[in-house]
Amino acid sequence: MAEPAYVSIAGDYARRIRTGELSPGTQLPSYWEIAQRSGVSDIVVRKAIELLRNQGLVRSESRRGVFVASRTNLVRISPERQMQDPETTFGNETEREVRVERDIEQVAATSEIAEALGLEIGSEVSRVVTRASEGGRPISISDTYQPAQIEGISTAKVLEETIRDRIPSAEHAEWLQVSSGGLVKSVHQRFVDADGGVVMVSDVSYPRDRYDAFVFRMTLD
Known part of the structure; x- marks a missing residue:
């Protein structure tokens, strides 16, 4: 099955958060900015952010935006993971060779x-x-x-x-x-x-x- 765009976007941010490229407290770009960079709709971006939030990787603050959580966890999401091969799944969790x-x-x-x-x-x-x-x-x-x-x-x-x-x-x-x-x-x-x-x-x-x-x-x- 082809990987949905929101899973791909979430995976990219998840990798950057888990490897420390985006440190705790860092504010993510706005939904509009992410949508423009990724060539997707605002709805797709919202689903990606929701996935990151459910993984414990980001938190939302009313009227301020979305921020990298202070304590990040590795969380297994289903059924999204069933849409990925292991190379993609684990590649989204690290920058080390998989x-x-x-x-x-x-x-x-x-x-x-x-x-x-x-x-x-x-x-x-x-x-x-x-x-x-x-x-x-x-x-x-x-x-x-x-x-x-x-x-x-x-x-x-x-x-x-x-x-x-x-x-x-x-x-x-x-x-x-x-x-x-x-x-x-x-x-x-x-x-x-x-x-x-x-x-x-x-x-x-x-x-x-x-x-x-x-x-x-x-x-x-």
């Missing part, structure tokens, strides 16, 4: 994966392991599975995410350099189509101190 490696293979579904995807045990599924590092430090690893005949999440209508601290699998612990018995921040994802079928499941692990908060946004019809 490297992403992917291993793709066809495997037989274990009982756990078969149950999660509603398949027979041993059915062929696609598995993608994605490893990300920032400045040489491992920051994320994920295991993603989906039926072999399905590609991507274009048919998905619902995304469920479960967040918890847990002891990681051996592979995740090794990549994130977690000691025996140590915990990671885990996100379990289920992408479900209009008929209730699961088109993809994914388990993502982050270092426990990577994010201070997780924020979720949904549209209420």
Whole structure:
């Protein structure tokens, strides 16, 4: 999915805030100035600022403007992050080099994966392991599975995410350099189509101190 303009604008400011280019208390340009620089409408800018505000990166002061918050947090926003590849997601959080490696293979579904995807045990599924590092430090690893005949999440209508601290699998612990018995921040994802079928499941692990908060946004019809 193409990245919406407001996500791109927010990502640019988020990166500049988190790297210290925009220090706490700095006033952001006016909505009109940002709109002119970015070639977008005022509505798009308002959505970008709202996203930054929900991430705890900026604060608004009545009749004065928008300012960089005094204490900034790394916050995971959904579903906006699902519109980005990992290179873009992590690139918006740092100016250090971000490297992403992917291993793709066809495997037989274990009982756990078969149950999660509603398949027979041993059915062929696609598995993608994605490893990300920032400045040489491992920051994320994920295991993603989906039926072999399905590609991507274009048919998905619902995304469920479960967040918890847990002891990681051996592979995740090794990549994130977690000691025996140590915990990671885990996100379990289920992408479900209009008929209730699961088109993809994914388990993502982050270092426990990577994010201070997780924020979720949904549209209420």
